Amino acid sequence: MRIPYPALLLVSAVCLTGCRPAEQPSIICTGQRKGYLEPCGFSRPQLGGLARLDRLISSIEPAPVLLDNGDLTMRVGRQAHIKWQTTIGALGMMGYSAVNVGEKDLALGADFIKAEAAAANVPLISANIAGPNGNLLFKPFVMLKINGLRVAVIGLLGVDFAKNLPVKLIDPAEAIERVIGQLKGKCDRTILLAHMPYEQAQPLAKKLPECLFALCAHQGDEPDIKQTTDGLLLFAGSKSKYVISIKTKPADGGNAATVKAEEVELGPKLKDTRRITELLTFYQQVVRMEDLLGKVPRAPHPKGLYGGTQACAKCHPAAMKVWSNSKHAHAYETLVKQNRQYDPECVVCHVIGLKNVGGYRSIEATPQLANVGCEACHVPGKAHCDAPERYKTLEASRKWCVNCHGPDHDPRFDLEKSWPKIEHKKK
Amino acid sequence: MTRILGLACCLTLLAPQALGGAPSIFCEKPIYKFGDPGQYETAGEPYIDVPFIIENRGDADLSITEVRLSCGCTKYLWGARAGTKHKAMPPKKKHPEKKVIPPGKKERLTIVLDVVDSMTPSGDDFYDSKVRIHSNDPEKPLYVLSLRGRRALAFSAPEQLSLGNVRLGQGKTLTFQVKRIKRARPIRRIKRAKSDIVGITSTAPFISAGITKRPTGRENTYTIEVAVLKDAPAGVIDHRLTFSTNDARQKSFAVQLTGKVIADIDVSVERILFGPVSRKTQPSREIFITQGLRSDGKDLQILDAKIDSKHVSIETEAVKKGARYRLRVKLKPDAPVGTLIAKLVISTNKDGFKTIEIPVFALVRE
Numbered sequence: 001m002r003i004p005y006p007a008l009l010l011v012s013a014v015c016l017t018g019c020r021p022a023e024q025p026s027i028i029c030t031g032q033r034k035g036y037l038e039p040c041g042f043s044r045p046q047l048g049g050l051a052r053l054d055r056l057i058s059s060i061e062p063a064p065v066l067l068d069n070g071d072l073t074m075r076v077g078r079q080a081h082i083k084w085q086t087t088i089g090a091l092g093m094m095g096y097s098a099v100n101v102g103e104k105d106l107a108l109g110a111d112f113i114k115a116e117a118a119a120a121n122v123p124l125i126s127a128n129i130a131g132p133n134g135n136l137l138f139k140p141f142v143m144l145k146i147n148g149l150r151v152a153v154i155g156l157l158g159v160d161f162a163k164n165l166p167v168k169l170i171d172p173a174e175a176i177e178r179v180i181g182q183l184k185g186k187c188d189r190t191i192l193l194a195h196m197p198y199e200q201a202q203p204l205a206k207k208l209p210e211c212l213f214a215l216c217a218h219q220g221d222e223p224d225i226k227q228t229t230d231g232l233l234l235f236a237g238s239k240s241k242y243v244i245s246i247k248t249k250p251a252d253g254g255n256a257a258t259v260k261a262e263e264v265e266l267g268p269k270l271k272d273t274r275r276i277t278e279l280l281t282f283y284q285q286v287v288r289m290e291d292l293l294g295k296v297p298r299a300p301h302p303k304g305l306y307g308g309t310q311a312c313a314k315c316h317p318a319a320m321k322v323w324s325n326s327k328h329a330h331a332y333e334t335l336v337k338q339n340r341q342y343d344p345e346c347v348v349c350h351v352i353g354l355k356n357v358g359g360y361r362s363i364e365a366t367p368q369l370a371n372v373g374c375e376a377c378h379v380p381g382k383a384h385c386d387a388p389e390r391y392k393t394l395e396a397s398r399k400w401c402v403n404c405h406g407p408d409h410d411p412r413f414d415l416e417k418s419w420p421k422i423e424h425k426k427k
Numbered sequence: 428m429t430r431i432l433g434l435a436c437c438l439t440l441l442a443p444q445a446l447g448g449a450p451s452i453f454c455e456k457p458i459y460k461f462g463d464p465g466q467y468e469t470a471g472e473p474y475i476d477v478p479f480i481i482e483n484r485g486d487a488d489l490s491i492t493e494v495r496l497s498c499g500c501t502k503y504l505w506g507a508r509a510g511t512k513h514k515a516m517p518p519k520k521k522h523p524e525k526k527v528i529p530p531g532k533k534e535r536l537t538i539v540l541d542v543v544d545s546m547t548p549s550g551d552d553f554y555d556s557k558v559r560i561h562s563n564d565p566e567k568p569l570y571v572l573s574l575r576g577r578r579a580l581a582f583s584a585p586e587q588l589s590l591g592n593v594r595l596g597q598g599k600t601l602t603f604q605v606k607r608i609k610r611a612r613p614i615r616r617i618k619r620a621k622s623d624i625v626g627i628t629s630t631a632p633f634i635s636a637g638i639t640k641r642p643t644g645r646e647n648t649y650t651i652e653v654a655v656l657k658d659a660p661a662g663v664i665d666h667r668l669t670f671s672t673n674d675a676r677q678k679s680f681a682v683q684l685t686g687k688v689i690a691d692i693d694v695s696v697e698r699i700l701f702g703p704v705s706r707k708t709q710p711s712r713e714i715f716i717t718q719g720l721r722s723d724g725k726d727l728q729i730l731d732a733k734i735d736s737k738h739v740s741i742e743t744e745a746v747k748k749g750a751r752y753r754l755r756v757k758l759k760p761d762a763p764v765g766t767l768i769a770k771l772v773i774s775t776n777k778d779g780f781k782t783i784e785i786p787v788f789a790l791v792r793e
Contacts, residue, residue, distance in 0.1 A: 075683065076587050076665075076683050076685050077665040077683065078663070078697065082698075085700050085702070086702070089702055089703050089790075090703075092703075093703055107587055115712075119701075119710060119712070164585040164586070164587065166589070220554075220555030220575065221497075221554075222497055222573070224573075262569075263569075263571075275703070275792065278703075278790065278792075279702070281766075282703075282788070285766060285768070285788070286698075286700065286788050289768060289786060290697075290698065295665070297630030297631065297665060297666045297667055298630050299628040299629065299630045299667070299669050302626070302628075302671070407497070407500070411497070
């Protein structure tokens with residue numbers, strides 16, 4: 001029998017290296033999305049987004065167990081409510097097994113998040129959030145089957161994070177004792193979703209019998225994996241740019257399980273899934289129909305009102321020329337191309353003074369304030385336009401650039417390189 | 428013969444890893460803690476050089492294919508000496524620079540960190556910049572170094588304040604506290620003024636705020652009074668107070684205000700959002716309409732509830748007749764796949780609330 005050489009090569013390689021098909025993760029952990037539904041698109045490549053997460057999850061066979069550590073959104077208010085509904089809907093589609101409740105979730109109202117999570121078929125858990133009567137508001141844990149093992153996933157919220165919320169927080173150490181009592185003989189392993197930093201979670205995880213790992217929160221911005229003598233501590237990072245992928249394998253005899261955790265970036269190689277793209281388009285439609293742009297809370301600016309970019313051109317033609325050739329002059333246009341011109345969270349960095357009285361309202365009402373015009377950096381200048389000798393404009397500070405060109409929106413931003421592109425003389 | 432040749436080829440291709448020789452990346456101190464960035468700002472030294480010594484503890488060449496930085500506040504240089512002062516950040520590299528470290532050798536990777544101009548903290552005032560090193564180490568193809576710091580805030584205030592339910596025309600006043608936090612000690616002693624709140628602005632004309640008690644002596648607590656004025660319109664309160672300070676490191680901070688101004692009628696939701704829902708299921712949502720002030724002396728009555736979509740049905744039920752009603756909004760199984768946008772119009776007997784409009788959104792999936 002003749003064996004073809006390529007086959008021989010492959011067989012030899014496998015024999016020599018002991019190669020096996022890549023082991024698939026059995027658990028995917030996320031957390032502290034903080035309202036980041038998609039990468040902002042300011043500059044590329046950016047990480048994160050629900051659609052990439054969905055692509056990653058759907059590429060894993062068999063389907064992994066999905067756990068989230070809460071804080072789906074960051075703020076309170078109308079847009080935060082819509083975002084929370086959208087996010088929990090997406091997590092429901094992906095098949096999340098548990099979401100631990102964070103303080104940002106609670107800030108939207110326990111009744112609201114409970115109703116929305118139930119509608120999306122996503123279990124919310126917390127073993128220490130109680131109502132005024134002392135009764136727990138959520139299930140303390142969920143029981144899951146992972147690699148044939150009965151695993152209890154327990155949720156806890158750190159006491160420092162719910163100081164101004166209308167709930168009663170049971171001491172996490174006390175809550176964990178109660179849960180241990182309830183779980184006796186019912187599970188083989190435990191997982192702790194601890195909405196708190198490492199130092200608070202570590203002693204709690206130590207108390208739990210056979211704890212595979214503790215997924216923590218408020219541990220900075222970037223994901224982290226820390227093996228301690230007391231167990232494995234994980235942090236999936238902030239704004240869901242990464243996930244922690246966990247491979248579990250029961251050892252022979254099933255007495256101990258080995259856990260291997262690694263961070264996986266949600267980068268552009270993961271193509272957006274259609275179903276999440278549709279959901280985000282729907283989100284944008286709701287934002288537009290609700291006129292959130294028109295409802296942006298506005299505070300008076302201490303420097304007064306805006307005059308509009310064209311008003312500056314008369315006396316500052318040289319500066320105007322530099323500006324006209326910069327990307328700042330087309331900032332609104334790029335927003336329209338992405339169909340995000342009705343989303344206040346996007347619009348704020350593409351116009352002048354969205355959050356101020358007399359600032360941008362809409363392209364119809366205030367076209368002179370569209371794009372990143374002069375007053376976006378030099379503060380409102382109407383008074384200066386009316387009486388230039390009496391009121392001086394302010395020098396723009398390089399520090400303000402990062403308000404929009406921050407690491408989340410513009411990770412490759414290089415101030416030294418970008419500054420000369422917009423630098424101009426006074427006249 | 429040819430089969431033996433094939434096997435030999437294969438062996439050559441798989442060496443050296445398959446034969447036991449492999450690189451191994453190592454850094455003795457992979458985490459650098461730089462403390463509070465504020466200390467560098469006051470000393471006028473915004474750039475810090477952080478040296479990481481990368482070692483190859485394996486027995487094959489360690490080939491570093493990419494050094495990826497997590498934020499624009501850092502740049503890297505191979506071989507630069509620690510303690511080098513940079514007046515400006517070194518330029519960013521256009522292409523990833525490859526580096527080969529022979530077995531048993533070390534290389535200095537210097538991270539230049541701009542702690543003042545480019546750094547923005549995450550929500551918890553953590554600064555956590557990561558350096559991800561991609562290499563041919565078979566065990567650790569991704570090796571992560573960290574630069575960590577934490578901003579000491581100048582003031583501590585609640586992120587949000589619930590004003591609760593405010594009765595229309597009656598207004599409400601409540602107080603809360605803001606604390607001044609002791610500043611981090613700068614690298615060099617400099618003279619500076621004590622941190623202070625210099626102004627408060629509100630995004631709503633019907634909400635005012637002021638400082639009723641300033642800290643004196645060694646005290647550090649401000650008492651702030653917030654007043655919802657009598658002319659506040661009915662509806663959800665979604666506003667904020669912005670505090671301006673004289674502290675360069677926290678020039679402003681905000682407190683989000685939530686609550687509701689209740690008139691004769693209180694509607695539990697502003698919108699109905701179904702989504703995403705599977706076709707042929709019948710998801711439902713509830714709206715509660717409750718008697719509020721009863722300023723006209725009449726009991727609440729729901730006269731009618733209509734929706735401009737044939738794919739949505741409404742059921743009205745009295746929870747407590749004359750005081751509280753429940754409307755169940757149900758998506759019918761015949762709702763087509765795609766986006767559904769409709770308007771629910773509820774008619775009541777209350778002056779000023781003859782009609783209440785609630786938008787209904789649904790994303791129906793196959």
